[in-house]
Each structure stands twice: as structure tokens, then as C-alpha cells.
Amino acid sequence: PMINYLLIGLFLNIAFPAVPAWAFVLASIALVTVLNVVGINSVAKTSNLIVGAQIVFIGVFVALSWQTLGNGQPMDLLAPLRGDGSAPGFGPLMAGAAVLCLSFLGFDAVSTLAEESRDARRDVPRAIILTTLFAGLLFTVLAYASQLVLPGSTFANADAAANEVMLKAGGQFLANFFTAAYVAGSLGSALASQAAVSRILYTMGRDRVLPQRTFGHLSPRLGTPVFAILLVSAFSLLALVIDLSTLASLISFGALVAFSAVNLAVVKTHLMDDRAQRNLKGLLCYGAVPLVGLSLTLWLWTSLSALTMVIGLCWFALGLAYLAVLTAGFRRQMCVVDFSEAG
Numbered sequence: 348p349m350i351n352y353l354l355i356g357l358f359l360n361i362a363f364p365a366v367p368a369w370a371f372v373l374a375s376i377a378l379v380t381v382l383n384v385v386g387i388n389s390v391a392k393t394s395n396l397i398v399g400a401q402i403v404f405i406g407v408f409v410a411l412s413w414q415t416l417g418n419g420q421p422m423d424l425l426a427p428l429r430g431d432g433s434a435p436g437f438g439p440l441m442a443g444a445a446v447l448c449l450s451f452l453g454f455d456a457v458s459t460l461a462e463e464s465r466d467a468r469r470d471v472p473r474a475i476i477l478t479t480l481f482a483g484l485l486f487t488v489l490a491y492a493s494q495l496v497l498p499g500s501t502f503a504n505a506d507a508a509a510n511e512v513m514l515k516a517g518g519q520f521l522a523n524f525f526t527a528a529y530v531a532g533s534l535g536s537a538l539a540s541q542a543a544v545s546r547i548l549y550t551m552g553r554d555r556v557l558p559q560r561t562f563g564h565l566s567p568r569l570g571t572p573v574f575a576i577l578l579v580s581a582f583s584l585l586a587l588v589i590d591l592s593t594l595a596s597l598i599s600f601g602a603l604v605a606f607s608a609v610n611l612a613v614v615k616t617h618l619m620d621d622r623a624q625r626n627l628k629g630l631l632c633y634g635a636v637p638l639v640g641l642s643l644t645l646w647l648w649t650s651l652s653a654l655t656m657v658i659g660l661c662w663f664a665l666g667l668a669y670l671a672v673l674t675a676g677f678r679r680q681m682c683v684v685d686f687s688e689a690g
Contacts, residue, residue, distance in 0.1 A: 348544070348579060350594050351537035352376055353586040355530050361510060362526045369587050379537045380580045383545065384566075384573055397535035404528035405489070411517035412492045427494035433501065442650040448599050448606075454478040455605070456543035541583075545575035556673065556681070596651055600659035603651075606644045610637035 356368035552562025617633035
């Protein structure tokens with residue numbers, strides 16, 4: 348959630364420069380914390396309203412962009428695919444992809460709410476796939492339209508470059524609409540991500556990976572993991588002191604760790620543990636495809652900054668040391684969660 352709070356402070360400070368960014372950050376943390384403590388129903392209802400507002404904004408942006416592009420000047424539809432020549436080569440593209448892979452996070456958070464869905468076995472996998480496909484298509488269309496409206500890679504404020512795109516596409520009206528929709532979207536993302544992270548911490552507490560008395564406790568009245576929610580909010584206060592590029596890179600580091608682990612887990616589960624899958628189809632689906640995914644993920648990793656790698660690897664080392672303590676120096680297994688219907 349931290350990056351959402353940072354972005355809320357950044358964009359609202361641009362709209363209301365008299366109010367410091369930290370005030371908006373604190374207010375948004377307080378609002379999201381209260382909604383998460385109250386319960387998942389409040390999170391779901393608020394998120395639905397926010398998504399509806401964003402869909403309206405997307406429609407207005409596309410319409411005004413089309414109007415701006417159709418003002419009689421020649422338009423090169425392939426320009427967004429070629430770039431403006433200011434950053435040649437494949438390296439800058441990979442560097443951008445390594446940072447912006449965080450934009451695709453969220454589809455995996457659906458799985459953390461399995462215990463609070465009506466039919467988890469049917470709904471959760473379907474929601475993950477649909478979210479990934481829809482978000483990928485939406486990001487591509489909006490990025491393509493933005494590059495057509497304002498070609499180039501140099502902006503007055505790189506952290507708020509989208510504001511310049513909106514001014515070019517629809518003037519001050521669209522810029523104000525964008526700020527409102529973006530802040531609403533960041534609040535929605537913070538709501539969902541804080542709900543997901545707190546429930547991961549609760550599950551780890553319930554399974555005794557983290558101290559059970561604190562992390563594995565649900566509020567008897569509200570039915571929410573209040574301690575985990577408050578802990579996430581406390582960590583989110585780092586948004587007051589960290590810069591956007593470093594935070595985005597750190598989140599991407601964590602995402603790339605997870606993506607790498609998922610690809611390796613597919614190979615382990617379907618080929619190493621299940622001998623029946625060791626046929627041509629299995630080798631292609633459960634061997635070649637995840638290994639290609641792992642290779643691309645490792646390639647993206649090389650594009651992260653040195654500072655990100657140092658901080659990320661130190662955090663990874665701390666986790667490994669904690670795992671060593673829990674397993675008595677890797678001599679005993681961790682507890683295994685039973686995901687069966689009867690478990």
C-alpha cells in the first residue's frame with residue numbers, strides 16, 4: 348500500500364500546493380486503515396465505487412485523446428512502438444519494464460481473499476485470470492494512447508508525467524478529472540493491497556510462522572486481523588520519507604522474487620514430484636514455459652538499480668535467517684498448510 352499513499356500525496360500536492368504532501372499521506376493511511384478494520388464488506392463496496400469512477404475517466408480520456416489527435420494534423424500510429432530516438436536500444440525498455448512490473452501486481456492478491464469468497468474453488472482462479480487479461484489490455488491501450496497524445500520521454504516532472512499528458516489531451520478539465528480519478532484509484536489499490544497483506548500476515552500467524560498470539564488473532568466483534576492491519580499501516584508511514592523511484596524499484600524486486608518462485612514451483616510440482624507429467628506435453632507446459640518465464644524475470648532483475656539490489660538482497664537475507672531459526676538450521680520442515688476441502 349505504501350506506494351499508493353506516496354502517489355496520493357504527490358498528485359494532491361500538485362493540485363493543492365498549499366497543503367503539504369505528508370498531510371495527504373497521513374489522511375489516506377487513516378482512512379484506509381479504518382475501512383480495513385471495519386471489515387471486508389466496506390472494502391468491497393468502496394472499491395466498486397472507485398472502479399466505476401475510473402471506468403468513466405478512462406472513457407472520457409480516450410474520447411478527448413481521439414478528438415485531440417483528429418485535429419487535422421498527420422498522425423503516425425506506429426510512433427509509440429518505435430519511440431522518439433532519445434533512448435535507443437533495448438536496455439531502456441527493459442529498465443522501464445523492471446520498474447513498471449509492479450503495475451501488474453494485484454491479480455495475485457485475489458487469492459488472499461479465498462476464505463472470504465462464496466465459492467473460492469471456482470471464483471478465485473477465474474478472477475485471477477480475468478484480472479490479468481483485462482489489466483494487461485487496459486494498460487496497453489492507455490499507454491499507447493498517451494504516447495500518441497504526447498510523444499517523447501522528457502517531462503517537467505517525471506513522477507507526475509501523466510499530468511502533462513492529460514493537459515495535452517483535454518486541458519485543465521481532464522487534468523483535474525485525472526487527479527481525482529487517480530487519487531481514487533490509488534485509494535482503491537491501497538484498500539485492496541492492505542487487505543491482502545494483512546491477511547497474509549494473519550495466515551502466517553495462524554500457521555505459527557509468525558507469533559500466533561499477535562498475528563493470528565481476529566477481532567471477535569469485527570472479524571478482521573486488526574493487529575496485522577495496524578502493522579501494515581505503521582510500515583506505510585515510510586511513504587513520508589522514501590522517494591517514488593526507489594520505492595517502485597523495491598516493490599518490483601519483491602514482485603520479481605515472487606514471479607521467479609512461482610515459475611520454479613511449477614517445475615517442481617508438475618515435473619519433479621509428478622512422474623506422470625513427464626511426457627512431451629508436460630515438458631512443454633510445465634518445463635519450457637515456466638523456464639522461459641523465469642529467464643525473462645531474471646533478465647528484468649538485471650535492469651534494477653544497484654541500490655534496489657542491495658536493499659532487496661539484504662531483506663531477502665533477513666527472511667532466510669528467520670527461516671533458519673524456525674527450522675532449527677534447516678533441520679526440520681516448516682508446517683504445511685492443508686488446502687483440502689476437509690482441512
